[in-house]
Amino acid sequence: MHPSESIKCEKSDLLKDKKLALCVTGSIAAVESVKLARELIRHGADVYPYMTDSALKFVGKDALLFATGKEPITELTGKDEHLYDFDAILVAPATADIISKAACGIADDAVSTLIFANLEKCIFVPSMDSRMYNNEILKENIEKLKKFAMFIEPKMEEGKAKLPSNDLIVARVMNYLRRDLKDKKVLVIGGAGYERFDEFRIITNLATGKMGIEIARFAYYYGASVNLLIGLHSVDIPEYIEYEEFGGIDNLMQKIENMKGYDAIIVPAALPDFKPEKREGKVKSLGDFNAIEFEENPKFLKRLRREYKGFLIGFKAESKISKEELIRRAKERMEEYELDMIVANLIEDVDRDSTKAIIIFSDGEFEEFAGKKEDLAKRIVEIMAESL
Ligand SMILES: Cc1cc2nc3c(=O)[nH]c(=O)nc-3n(C[C@H](O)[C@H](O)[C@H](O)COP(=O)(O)O)c2cc1C
Incomplete structure (x- = not known):
């Protein structure tokens, strides 16, 4: 077995059965291509390396052969290497030269000809000095290519347009290739x-945010x-998830109007049930603290459901009750708020990375889960994808 096989699907199977060409061109960032290839394989992809002559000055053929288990293609022969069928063609790093050649329709080596023959499947990840990246001709060429192909923005750092992290590139490739959602x-x-x-202090809870972040991922x-x-x-x-922060219930309620355009909303947030009356400055004495009055917060999910008619998933955390009672209360909540799933x-079954949970569907059926929060998130997203 080639060493690349032993890491296949080590992290996930989300790119399983996806055939990817990884085109490496002559940027200093070509040295990152070995790690990028292996990260794609860890998520299940079959990676086929293509290299320009310039790329070969930065990284050897053997390094990519080792990384992928596939002989890198460096020239065109009678095997028609430019017409091989791929799900996507990742050009990473993409030099100013290869981008401009692609925009002008030049096909004079294995990489540029593969791109020319499959432009609509290409994902370019530019990497170069910022003086090159800001060149007006290159900018025009990128705009021209964006009509057909996808670009992943580089990370601007130390005066350079650098390759973003492998995490981000792999996530973008999955987002591009997967059709589920x-x-x-x-x-x-x-x-x-x-x-x-008061002005400085809050009441909150110990939620880590992990469940929501994993579902978003x-x-x-x-x-x-x-x-x-x-x-x-x-x-x-x-870094690839767009986010906005919220504080209390009032703040969330104000955002409901903007939530109507979503196909699905999932709410694993731990929201405060009570709101203290707010004091100016800083509460100084225990007496003043004890005098603070609390009022009950409105139920955000209930309010959201009134305004939002799409697919809505709620969460319910209880403590020290039986499984049967938990299911009963969750079903009651689901019916009252007209949720599609809960x-x-x-709380005692949850720790930082793992949890037990019961996923209850609107027809009353349920499935039980025990394991890592990321696996629960994956399962919830799979069910949602089947339902939308
Ligand atoms: C040390 C060195 C580093 C380079 N780094 C980059 C780079 O990061 N990005 C880039 O667009 N070109 C870079 N170049 C220039 C390209 O290698 C050059 O334009 C080459 O013709 C690109 O060929 P290719 O697009 O066929 O790989 C670098 C050149 C050298 C010598």
Whole structure:
């Protein structure tokens, strides 16, 4: 078995059975292509390397042969290497030269001819000095190519247009290739809501935001256009997820009007049930603190459902009750709020990375889950994709 086989699907099977050409061109970032190829393979892709002559000055053929298990294609022969069938052609790094050649329809080596024959399947990831990247002719060429092909924006850093992280490139490739949620707009509302009781201090909860962030990540992997509304969180948000922060219930309520255009909304947020009356400055004494009055917050999901008619998934966390009682209360909530699905769990079954949960469908059927939060997120997104 070739070493590339041993890492196949190590991270996921989301690119399984996808045939990708990885075109490496003559940027110094070509040295990153070995790691990029292997990351794509870890998600299941079959990666076929193509290299320009300039790329060969930066990275050897053997490095990409080792990385992918496939002999790199560096020239055109009677085998018609430019007409091989691929699901996508990832040009990473893409030099100013290859971009401009592609925009002008030049096909004079294996890489440029493969691109010429399959422009609508190409994903370009430019990498070069910012003086080159800001060249007006290159900008025009990029605009011209964007009518046919996809571009992943480089990371502007140290005066350079650098390759973004492999994480981001792989996520974009999945989002481009997967059809499960193609053309669907998904909103995830996650994290811990909070309410202020003075200018400096808040009441909140211990939610990490992980569940919402993982659901947003998988919805993106499955091809959706994703927005994340996130409260307090102690888990990093992937750089490819667009997000906005929210604080308390009032803040969320104001955003409902903008939520109507989504195909699905998923709400694993832990929202505060009570709101303290807010004091000016800083509450100084225990007496003043004890005098703070609380009022009950309106139920966000209920209000959202009144305005929003699309696919809506709620979450219900309870504590110290039996499984049967948890299911009963979750079903009651689902009916009252007219949810399409609800995910219920007991707080004592949740830790930072794993959880037990019961996924309950609108027809009353349910399935039980125990495992990593990311696997639960994947399952929820799969069910949603089947339902939309
Ligand atoms: C050390 C070195 C680093 C280079 N880095 C880049 C780069 O990051 N991006 C780029 O567009 N060109 C870069 N070039 C210039 C390209 O290698 C050159 O334009 C070449 O013709 C590209 O050929 P290709 O597009 O066929 O691979 C670099 C050249 C050298 C010598």
